[in-house]
Amino acid sequence: MSSVLISGASIAGPALAFWLSRRGFDVTVVEKSHTLRGGGYPIDIRGTALGVVERMGLLPRLREAHVHTRRITFLDADGSTVASVRPDAIAGGDGSDLEVRRGDLAEMLHDTVRDDVEFLFDNSITTLQEHPGGVDVTFRSGLQRTYDHVIGADGLHSNVRSLVFGAEERFHRYLGYCFAGFTLPNHLGLRQEALMWNEPGRAAALYAVGSGESVHGFLSFGLAEAPFGAFRDPDAQRDLVASVFEGDGWEVPELVKAMNEADDLFFDTVSQIRMPAWSSGRVALVGDAAHAPSFLTGQGSSLALVGAYVLAGHMDDFAEYERVLRPFVLANQDLVDVGNAELFPGTAEALAARNDVLRARETLPAEASRPEHSALTLPDFG
Ligand SMILES: Cc1cc2nc3c(=O)[nH]c(=O)nc-3n(C[C@H](O)[C@H](O)[C@H](O)COP(=O)(O)OP(=O)(O)OC[C@H]3O[C@@H](n4cnc5c(N)ncnc54)[C@H](O)[C@@H]3O)c2cc1C
Secondary structure, rough: EEEEEEEOOOOOHHHHHHHHHHHOOOOEEOOOOOOOOOOOOEEEEEOHHHHHHHOOHHHHHHHHHHHOOEEEEEOOOOOOEEEOOOOHHHHHOOOOOEEEEHHHHHHHHHHHHHHEEEEEEOOEEEEEEEOOOOEEEEOOOOOOOEEEEEOOOOOOOOOOHHHHHOOOOHHEEEEEEEEEEEEOOOOOOOEEEEEEEEOOOEEEEEEOOOOOOOOEEEEEOOOOOOOOOHOOHHHHHHEEEEEEOOOOOOOHHHHHHHHHHOOOOOEEEEEEEEEOOOOEEOOOOHHHHOOOOOOOOOHHHHHHHHHHHHHHHHHOOOHHHHHHHHHHHHHHHHOOOOOOOOOOOHHHHHHHHHHHHHHHHHHHOOOOOOOOOOOOOOOOOO
16 A cells, blocks of 8 residues: 655545545655644635535535625725625625635544544654655654655744745745735624725735624735844834834734734745656645635635645646646636735725725626636546
């Protein structure tokens, strides 16, 4: 039986483990967190990815977990309403999209494989050495093993990518924005809705996934150069965000205060990963590790699910995996470009034009799905 080590237990990792264990592979998943992280911000499953979760038998559970965001209300500098629209008026969609908490999807995927696959939590790969007989792996815990294949499903800042393909900067495409995400008390009593405040180049959002006691807060802003220096320093991240939003109105001071007090602050650049190849010898990448599209596309989880399905069908030929998947990935990555995010217009003119578009969308019927979301017909692997 061929053995496979997968690094990362979020979306791409457990989805790949599902398909590989059903094809008779002996699968181990290593995850650096000490446990699966539940809940969290909502992600979308759309287009071709709906076919994948249907084939996995997950559609009924996902429909139950669907968060049904009722509306997104856009606010101007002083907090007055610009427009209130359905989510599909922003992302496109025919009503079939599913929106679930990232952690809920990760838990469902884990549930489907937990009895068939070995999970090593609170651990990570430290070295990989490929030779004709396999890949020798050492783990942070000191464990040493040899696998036939190693797959990196460890996200935008993939460990396997750095170990095998080189530094992230070579493949990192910075889209010109940074964001801070954290949770805070739902003091406005929001229910299945999002509020999005804008000034040119800055956005503050509150996202109530249900009607619970906490909401997700986001502070996003344009910045010409990626602040790589702030990555290892949470205090520098907080200072940077606080200085960008200093003096702003509406609930922004509350959000900055909550960010400063949060114990779950998540700071990152808005970026893509673009690589000339997703495999090397016995090692391959899947999901955000290979081709993060950025959350501006809303397609990261869908690409991860589809990528896992296609990779599992081509474990004997990684070149074919890339040939089948790459056009679909590129079409979705190209939905956004540097500095052109509709959610964060950079100038007063661009913001006014964006707001006019949103006001028009308040009354328009639902848009059709974006063709890019369904640009791949799922191959059949029997
Ligand atoms: C704020 C925000 C909003 C988003 N909104 C959307 C959206 O609306 N729609 C959408 O589709 N996508 C959205 N995304 C993107 C989406 O979360 C990702 O594209 C998707 O989760 C990709 O899945 P993945 O499994 O490839 O990677 P990830 O979800 O990033 O998972 C990587 C896993 O690898 C683990 N890991 C990392 N390093 C190591 C290591 N050294 N060893 C072992 N394990 C490791 C991590 O702990 C994690 O569990 C959003 C992302 C963010 C941050």
